[in-house]
Amino acid sequence: MKIVKAQDFDLRREVEYGTAEQNEAVRAIVRDVKKEGDAALLRYTEKFDGVRLEASGLRVTQEELQAAYDQVGAAFVEAIRAAAVNIRAFHNRQKRNSWMDLQPDGSLLGQILRPLKRVGVYVPGGKAAYPSSVLMNVIPAQVAGVPEIVMVTPPATGGTEGIDPYILVAAAEAGVHEIYRVGGAQAIAALAYGTASIAPVDKICGPGNIFVALAKREVYGAVDIDSIAGPSEIAVLADDSADPAYVAADLLSQAEHDEMASAILVTPSEAFAQACRAEVERQLAELPRRDIAAASVRDYGAVILVDSIEEGIGVINRLAPEHFELIVEDPMAYLGLVENAGAIFLGPYSSEPVGDYFAGPNHIIPTNGTARFSSPVDVDDFIKKSSLIYYSKEALLQNGATIMELARREGLEGHARAIEIRLRKEGKAGVNDDNQ
Amino acid sequence: MKIVKAQDFDLRREVEYGTAEQNEAVRAIVRDVKKEGDAALLRYTEKFDGVRLEASGLRVTQEELQAAYDQVGAAFVEAIRAAAVNIRAFHNRQKRNSWMDLQPDGSLLGQILRPLKRVGVYVPGGKAAYPSSVLMNVIPAQVAGVPEIVMVTPPATGGTEGIDPYILVAAAEAGVHEIYRVGGAQAIAALAYGTASIAPVDKICGPGNIFVALAKREVYGAVDIDSIAGPSEIAVLADDSADPAYVAADLLSQAEHDEMASAILVTPSEAFAQACRAEVERQLAELPRRDIAAASVRDYGAVILVDSIEEGIGVINRLAPEHFELIVEDPMAYLGLVENAGAIFLGPYSSEPVGDYFAGPNHIIPTNGTARFSSPVDVDDFIKKSSLIYYSKEALLQNGATIMELARREGLEGHARAIEIRLRKEGKAGVNDDNQ
Incomplete structure (x- = not known):
């Protein structure tokens, strides 16, 4: 982990938009599903997922959901429910009313706020299937009042009839209304244009691989999409009052996500920088995902030395990180200076995983410097407004x-x-x- | 203007994304301006606008602004000020506060709302330069608290030193802080990446030709952009209580925008349909822009007959029109049924131009069926949120x-x-x- 002086360190990286071949493949899939509906959907599912389904077997049944509950165990159900309560409470505070402005001449102006009618949530298969991401995508839509929330996820990832039971339980707890075992670009096309089995939606959200991302870009306009996330990032601004072991653990919790994840420490203390770097090395050696985390730390990690907390905040504002931990004495005193950060974690006990899983704010947060102009997912993302003029x-x-x-x-x-x-x-x- | 039975009439049209040549030209311009800055900006301005400028001459001066006020006359200044007062008042009601949720265990969760720091507004040159659009793009940013609002507009469109004086006065009244005489893809690139003369922005909005639209798509990610508008649309749902002359005039006010504009009447009354069609023909003959309006009415106009007002609202919800006029007895009784419409105009006196220019709601409204999931421009478009976790x-x-x-x-x-x-x-x- 290199230690550098404060400088024009730029976290931003070129965004991957896929090769020409990938783009062409996705366009063909989308075109086929739009034209042929279920037939193409089932054909591509057999081709890419190796699973032969009938149209009648696409939708996950109540019995499968029940079986999933039996598989996951009570501790998980209790934990996911506790998280859902907090996430729901936080998002409930974001709800707004339609409003009217009544004028003395009898005119009436206003904005009517309504939930989107039908939303599709993509959930990746395999190891990238995160129950917490299901909660974070679905609950804001549910709180917004979206009456039809549809989940799609590829089959054959192990567990209940090919779908991870933890994902199924998270979906049920979050309030998903329909679940279909279909993934990839073909699932995105089905959500956008509809098939005999899957009615079209107004917005598609949720993470996915490059084919899913390209398909979302391809159908944008016919439906709304969420933004396409880059690699995850954390920046910690800490002084000597912080515990180097806490800071190192938080940096590594981000680095373990992905070789391209970025973990950056900003500090005015060279002694703290050295202590933190030593802790990173020590903890890294014992981490199950140490190969991933080590690559992330080596390629995208850094310690940036600054002359003051204020200068450090300036560095943060230039980075506009997805996650920002401020672990200094009296962190509230500096909050007003923070201009650009997706989520701000204050003090020694606000470790990033608190926000990733449990506290309530959304964990889908702008990456790659886009916190300068965009926001974490919230209820507003599932609301549309109409102007009213009488x-x-x-x-x-x-x-x-x-x-x-x-x-x-x-x-x-x-x-x-x-x-x-x-x-x-x-x-x-x-x-x-x-x-x- | 054809009269058709209620059916699966679809207003949506394929969106124009430009030819491969246009895309390549735009990519080259953006690349050059990103790399060479002012030098490329001035070179392309000479090439496309036929105007040779120095870097020091890019920014419009206070003297030019003053000269513009002298040119436009008092009636215009008074009218634009009256409109700005209403637009500002309506958008002021959209402002929201940062909030915190204090918990008994001492934790604190919240959302911090902040204006974007710097916003660029593109204003087309020539006949597409609309002072009202300047107000509608700039005032929401100003009300949001954006401290730096920059306008770019191509030179050599007649008027004060090459910029339309009405545009300059509208910009000054709306609260623009800097104005640069530069247009096209090169202006978008300068706003996105900055040059020695023009500091980069966080978001670019405003309409433009295909080169401007492609350039906005090209720089998206480095900065935020607004959505790219399709041809304008109106749908009027009217019964026998409406005045056919009013409805025809409103349909034509939309049709005169553009050959691709769409004006649709939905009515349960065949007699009203006939009367309205006759009025359209009569008024069309006297309209200065009758060639444009006639093409629009012929290619994209329609009268859709329905059995009831309720069925008519169903048609409207499927169309999801940009502008929706509901001119029936007791229109408020049906408001709850309207799911998809960008702006809703109720009753005989809420003619669409009332909203285009004056009432206060924004006139930048989702087109092409996207009112299903998107909203008119408002203060939220110039705000970003950060989650707070202590x-x-x-x-x-x-x-x-x-x-x-x-x-x-x-x-x-x-x-x-x-x-x-x-x-x-x-x-x-x-x-x-x-x-x-």
């Missing part, structure tokens, strides 16, 4: 001339006439310049 | 075991250890199963 006759008569002035200035005479025809019929002909 | 020692000791259970279930031992190391040091070793 204009009274009085309001139109009062303001019609001004509206016509603006329309004619833009050369849009038809717009002006839509107002003028009303002013004339309502007896205001010839007084079109009363506001001028 | 976990107390008590909260960690209480919940640590549950967090570890979930982390280990996902095979992420490093996550579990980041918790465990704290539990051990704080004297909870060996009690890791207290929640199970």
Whole structure:
């Protein structure tokens, strides 16, 4: 883990958009599923997942869900329920109402907020199947009031009839309404365009491999999609008051995700930097996923020395990290200075896994510097707004001339006439310049 | 204007993403500006706009702004100010606060809402330069608290030193902080990556031609962008209580925008349909932009006959139109049924131009059926959120075991250890199963 002076350290990396071949393959799959529906869906499932299904077997049954509960054990169910309670409580606080502004002239303006009607959540198969990600994708949609939440996940990943039982239990606890055993680009196409077995959705979210990511980009426009996440990141700003063993453990909890994950320490103390680096080496040696974590630390890890906490916050604002831990004396004193960070963890007990699994805020957080302009997943991502305009006759008569002035200035005479025809019929002909 | 029975009428059209040549040209421009900065910016400005500028001449001066005010006349300034007051008032009601949830165990969770730091607004040149669009893009950013709002617009479109004075006055009234005379893909690249003269922004919004749209897609990720709008649309649901002349004028006010604009009437009354069609023909003949409007009505206009208002609302929900006028007796009675519409105009006096220019809600509204999942531009588009987690020692000791259970279930031992190391040091070793 290299130790460097504060400088223009840039966390951002080029985003992978897939090869031309991958893009072409995905386009063909999407086109086929759009055209042929279930037939293509089943064909690609056999081809890629090695599982031969009937259309009637796509949907996971209540019996399978029950069997999953029997498999996972009570400790897991209790833990996932405790997490779901917290996540639901946090997201419940984000709910907003439709609102109206009533004006003295009788007009009424407002915004109507409604949940999306149908949302699809992709859950990867194999080792990337994380029950916590199911909660984090589904609960905000459920709290928003989305009446139809659909999950798709590839078959043949072991467990209940090919689907991981922990994923099934997490889906049931989070409030998923329908589950289909289908994955890859073909699942994304089915969600976007619908088949006889799977009705189309309005938005697709959830992580996936490169084919899933490319398919989401391909169907965007027909449906909404979430953003495509880059490798995970943590930046810790700590001073001598922090415990190097805690900080090292937090850095490694991020590094173990992925060889491309990034774990960065920013500190004004060279002694702390050295102590933390030694702790990273010591803990790394004992970590089951040490090969992954070591590669991450070697290639994307760093310790950045700064002259002050304030300068350190400046480095953080430039990095705009996904996760930011601030472990200094009186961290609240610096909160106002933090401009760019997806999630902010304050003090020695707010270890990142607290947020990954349990506290309540969402763990789907902007990566790759995009916290400068985007936000963790929340209820707003499953809400759409409509503007409401009820204009009274009085309001139109009062303001019609001004509206016509603006329309004619833009050369849009038809717009002006839509107002003028009303002013004339309502007896205001010839007084079109009363506001001028 | 064809009259058709209610059916699976689909307003959606294939979105234009540009030819391979256009894409390649845009990629080259973006690459050059990213690499060479002002030199490339000035070179492309000379090439495409035919204007030779120095870097020092890119920024519009206070003197030019003052000259623009002298050119436009008092009636326009008064009208644009009246509109800005309403737009600002409506968007002010959308502002939200950061919030915290204080828990009895001393923990604190919340969301911090902050404005984006720097936003770029593209304004097209020539006839597509609409002062109202300047207000609609800039005011939400200004109300959100964005401290640096930058406008770019191509030179040589007539008026003050090459920039339309109405655009300059609208920019000044809306609250733009910097204006640069540069357009096209090169302007988008400058906003995204910065040059010596133009500092980079966090988000780019505003309409433009195909080169601008492709450039926005190209730089997305480095910065945020707004969505790329399709042709404009209106759907009117009206019964016999409506005035056919009003409805026809409103349909035409949309049709005059663009040959590809869409104006659709939905009605349960065949007599009203006939009367409205006759009015469209009559008014069309007198419209200055009748060639454009006639093409729009011919190719994308329709009257859809339904059996009831309720069925009509069902058609509207399938169309998910950008603009929806509901001109029936007691329109409020049907509002709860409207699921998909970008902006809803109720009653005979809420003509669409009222919303385009003046009432206050934004006129940048989802097109092409995307109102199913997206929303008009508002203050939220210029806000980013950070999650806040301050976990107390008590909260960690209480919940640590549950967090570890979930982390280990996902095979992420490093996550579990980041918790465990704290539990051990704080004297909870060996009690890791207290929640199970």
